[in-house]
Amino acid sequence: xxxxxxxxxxxxxxxxxxxxxxxxxxxxxxxxxxxxxxxxxxxxxxxxxxxxxxxxxxxxxxxxxxxxxxxxxxxxxxxxxxxxxxxxxxxxxxxxxxxxxxxxxxxxxxxxxxxxxxxxxxxxxxxxxxxxxxxxxxxxxxxxxxxxxxxxxxxxxxxxxxxxxxxxxxxxxxxxxxxxxxxxxxxxxxxxxxxxxxxxxxxxxxxxxxxxxxxxxxxxxxxxxxxxxxxxxxxxxxxxxxxxxxxxxxxxxxxxxxxxxxxxxxxxxxxxxxxxxxxxxxxxxxxxxxxxxxxxxxxxxxxxxxxxxxxxxxxxxxxxxxxxxxxxxxxxxxxxxxxxxxxxxxxxxxxxxxxxxxxxxxxxxxxxxxxxxxxxxxxxxxxxxxxxxxxxxxxxxxxxxxxxxxxxxxxxxxxxxxxxxxxxxxxxxxxxxxxxxxxxxxxxxxxxxxxxxxxxxxxxxxxxxxxxxxxxxxxxxxxxxx
Numbered sequence: 001x002x003x004x005x006x007x008x009x010x011x012x013x014x015x016x017x018x019x020x021x022x023x024x025x026x027x028x029x030x031x032x033x034x035x036x037x038x039x040x041x042x043x044x045x046x047x048x049x050x051x052x053x054x055x056x057x058x059x060x061x062x063x064x065x066x067x068x069x070x071x072x073x074x075x076x077x078x079x080x081x082x083x084x085x086x087x088x089x090x091x092x093x094x095x096x097x098x099x100x101x102x103x104x105x106x107x108x109x110x111x112x113x114x115x116x117x118x119x120x121x122x123x124x125x126x127x128x129x130x131x132x133x134x135x136x137x138x139x140x141x142x143x144x145x146x147x148x149x150x151x152x153x154x155x156x157x158x159x160x161x162x163x164x165x166x167x168x169x170x171x172x173x174x175x176x177x178x179x180x181x182x183x184x185x186x187x188x189x190x191x192x193x194x195x196x197x198x199x200x201x202x203x204x205x206x207x208x209x210x211x212x213x214x215x216x217x218x219x220x221x222x223x224x225x226x227x228x229x230x231x232x233x234x235x236x237x238x239x240x241x242x243x244x245x246x247x248x249x250x251x252x253x254x255x256x257x258x259x260x261x262x263x264x265x266x267x268x269x270x271x272x273x274x275x276x277x278x279x280x281x282x283x284x285x286x287x288x289x290x291x292x293x294x295x296x297x298x299x300x301x302x303x304x305x306x307x308x309x310x311x312x313x314x315x316x317x318x319x320x321x322x323x324x325x326x327x328x329x330x331x332x333x334x335x336x337x338x339x340x341x342x343x344x345x346x347x348x349x350x351x352x353x354x355x356x357x358x359x360x361x362x363x364x365x366x367x368x369x370x371x372x373x374x375x376x377x378x379x380x381x382x383x384x385x386x387x388x389x390x391x392x393x394x395x396x397x398x399x400x401x402x403x404x405x406x407x408x409x410x411x412x413x414x415x416x417x418x419x420x421x422x423x424x425x426x427x428x429x430x431x432x433x434x435x436x437x438x439x440x441x442x443x444x445x446x447x448x449x450x451x452x453x454x455x456x457x458x459x460x461x462x463x464x465x466x467x468x469x470x471x472x473x474x475x476x477x478x479x480x481x482x
Contacts, residue, residue: 008133010174014165036062053093073118192219274447286316295333334424362398386436
C-alpha cells in the first residue's frame with residue numbers, strides 16, 4: 001500500500017520545502033515512485049502544470065526531484081496574495097475566487113474535499129507521498145478548519161515529523177513549545193523531530209538534542225547542517241534570491257515589487273559568472289551604473305505601479321533609459337511599461353485605470369480569463385528558440401507591438417521600443433533556456449559562462465539528497481511513513 005509522511009515546521013521558512021525536495025530525491029534514488037504534496041500553499045511564485053493548471057513553484061522543484069511531471073494534485077490549494085488582506089484562491093489549478101483573510105477562514109473547511117481527493121489520487125499512483133505543511137502547527141488560533149497542517153494530517157491519517165530551524169535561534173523552545181500548545185490528539189500524530197540549518201560543529205548541540213527528546217518523548221531523526229548550495233535551486237521566496245555581486249560583470253537590477261510573482265525567472269542570471277544581479281528593496285534607488293533593469297511579474301499590476309512610484313523608481317527608470325540603459329518587463333512588468341493599465345471590471349481590485357510608465361506604446365486591459373500554458377517561442381532579435389510559459393491575465397496591444405519580442409506558434413508576442421532598449425514579454429522562464437540566456441547576455445556584451453542551468457539544478461538536488469542521507473536517519477523517516 002502507498003505510504004505517506006508529512007514534514008511540518010516550527011515556523012515559516014524553516015526549510016520544509018528543501019527537506020521535502022531532498023527526501024523525494026533520496027526516496028526516488030531508492031527505486032520508489034514518489035510524489036510531493038502540499039495541501040495549501042501561499043505564494044505568488046507559481047508553475048504551469050502538464051494538466052493546464054498552476055501550483056506553487058516549490059512543488060514544481062519537488063516534482064523534479066521525484067522525476068515526475070507537474071500535476072495540479074501536488075498543490076490543490078494555492079493562495080496568491082493580491083493585497084495585504086486578500087488573496088486569489090486557486091483550487092486544483094484553477095482560480096476559484098478572491099477573498100479576504102477572514103472570509104477565507106470560513107471557506108477553508110469547504111476545500112478539504114478537494115485536498116483529500118488530490119492526495120488520494122497521488123497515493124493511488126505512487127509508492128510514497130511526501131507531504132509539506134505550511135507555516136506551523138503551533139499557530140493553534142488557525143487550527144479550526146485547518147487544511148494545511150494537523151487538520152490535514154488528522155483527516156488523512158498521515159504521520160508528522162516536525163522540523164525546527166536552529167539558524168534563527170531558540171530551536172529547543174520551537175520544538176518543545178510546539179508540543180506544549182498543540183492538542184494531545186495532534187501531538188499523537190508526531191512521529192519525531194529533526195533540527196535543520198545547523199552551522200558549525202553539530203556535536204555542540206548534543207545536549208540540546210537529548211533535552212528535546214527527553215522533554216517531548218519524540219524520536220529524533222538527526223541534525224542537518226546548513227546546505228550551502230540551496231541558493232542554486234529555484235527560490236520559493238523573493239527574500240531568498242541571492243544577490244550575485246561581481247566586479248566588472250553586466251549590472252542587472254531587478255525591482256523588488258511588493259507583489260512580485262514568478263521571481264525564479266532571475267535564478268539562472270544569479271548563477272552567471274558574467275552577471276552582477278541585485279534585487280532592489282523598497283527605498284533603494286536604481287543605481288546609476290545599472291546596465292539592465294528588469295521589472296518582474298506581479299500579482300497586482302496596478303498596485304505595484306503605485307508601489308514602484310512610491311520608491312521613486314519611475315523617475316530612476318526614465319533617467320536609466322536616458323543614459324542608454326536597457327529595460328526588460330516580464331508579464332506584469334511588461335504591462336507596467338505601457339501607457340495605461342485598464343481594469344474596468346475590478347479583476348485585480350478596485351475598477352479603474354492606472355497610468356503606466358510610458359516606456360512602451362502599448363495599453364493593457366485586464367480580462368477575467370487567465371492564460372496558463374507552456375510555450376515554445378523564438379526571440380526575434382537573436383532568432384534563438386526557447387521554452388517558457390505564460391501565466392497571466394490581461395491583453396496588451398499598441399503601436400510597439402509591431403516590433404514583437406518573440407513569436408509563438410506564428411503569432412507575435414510582446415513589444416519592443418523603436419530604439420530596441422525597452423522590451424516587454426509575457427513569457428516566463430526564458431532565462432532557464434541556456435541558448436536564449438547566452439544569446440541575450442551576449443547581445444548586451446556580457447561574459448557567458450554557465451551553459452547548463454537545468455543540469456546544475458539536477459546536480460544540486462543529488463547533492464541535497466546526499467547531504468540528507470549523510471546527516472539524517474532517512475531509513476527511520478521512511479519507516480514511520482504509513
